[in-house]
Amino acid sequence: MKSLIKTPTEIQAMREGGKILAMVLKEVAKAVKPGIKTIELNKLAERRLRELGAKPSFLGYKSDYLVYPASLCTSVNSEVVHGIPKKNKILEEGDIVGLDLGCWYKGLCVDTATTAAVGNVSAGAQKLIKITKQSLIEALRQVQGGVSIGDIGHVVETYVEAQGFSVVRQLTGHGVGRSVHEEPAIPNFGQAGKGPKLLAGMTIAIEPMVNAGGYEVATQADGWTVVTVDGSLSAHFEHTVLVTEKGYEILTTI
Numbered sequence: 001m002k003s004l005i006k007t008p009t010e011i012q013a014m015r016e017g018g019k020i021l022a023m024v025l026k027e028v029a030k031a032v033k034p035g036i037k038t039i040e041l042n043k044l045a046e047r048r049l050r051e052l053g054a055k056p057s058f059l060g061y062k063s064d065y066l067v068y069p070a071s072l073c074t075s076v077n078s079e080v081v082h083g084i085p086k087k088n089k090i091l092e093e094g095d096i097v098g099l100d101l102g103c104w105y106k107g108l109c110v111d112t113a114t115t116a117a118v119g120n121v122s123a124g125a126q127k128l129i130k131i132t133k134q135s136l137i138e139a140l141r142q143v144q145g146g147v148s149i150g151d152i153g154h155v156v157e158t159y160v161e162a163q164g165f166s167v168v169r170q171l172t173g174h175g176v177g178r179s180v181h182e183e184p185a186i187p188n189f190g191q192a193g194k195g196p197k198l199l200a201g202m203t204i205a206i207e208p209m210v211n212a213g214g215y216e217v218a219t220q221a222d223g224w225t226v227v228t229v230d231g232s233l234s235a236h237f238e239h240t241v242l243v244t245e246k247g248y249e250i251l252t253t254i
């Protein structure tokens with residue numbers, strides 16, 4: 001197995017790609033307004049990535065016999081992740097939408113996600129977004145060479161459940177860089193001190209997916225869109241980070 005440790009050249013490519021990706025995701029999030037179609041967000045994301053010299057990494061991504069048909073994932077309300085942008089899906093005031101974007105740059109890939117409110121949203125939706133975002137920050141605070149992957153999941157799970165929400169268990173964060181998904185898996189639940197250890201030089205995508213109701217999810221007939229089984233709202237935040245001896249560096253930031 002190839003080492004999970006990236007070289008300085010690979011890390012620099014991911015830093016540059018991560019900056020581009022963060023800029024584009026920010027632009028896409030800003031474009032979220034009542035009346036916009038999810039396909040328009042996809043077009044904006046793809047056009048801006050290419051203008052900045054990057055290539056979408058989800059477009060054409062293969063999972064078993066399925067091929068992902070877009071550059072961006074747009075997951076609305078009870079959709080958790082991997083929602084496919086559509087020309088007939090109009091965002092409405094009060095919706096929340098997960099925006100997940102990845103790109104290739106200089107041969108390496110990075111991955112990031114945010115959840116945006118469409119106009120004014122309910123207090124419950126605002127709280128879900130805030131807690132999910134904070135759960136990613138809590139996760140990042142654990143990251144350092146030598147810590148166990150279970151430490152990350154443990155803090156996310158504990159923090160989220162204390163707020164009355166649940167963490168999705170069927171999907172995880174992951175190593176990233178030479179491929180869209182690499183080892184190790186980074187679950188958003190777990191036990192402190194358990195699991196493999198992070199090593200300085202690894203690049204990982206940490207991505208809590210938080211449901212307002214139960215943690216159970218299912219995949220829709222399109223083979224991609226993951227939804228909450230109870231129909232409750234779900235939010236998602238993700239950063240690609242470099243593990244360092246002393247902590248971490250967020251790569252998907254401006």
Ligand code: MF3
Nearest residue numbers: 058061068073082100102111
């Ligand atoms: N971005 C997703 C993740 O965070 C993977 C998307 S793959 C796609 O792991 F094909 F669904 F786009």
Ligand code: CO
Nearest residue numbers: 100111112113
């Ligand atoms: Co992602």
Ligand code: CO
Nearest residue numbers: 111205207238
């Ligand atoms: Co990811």
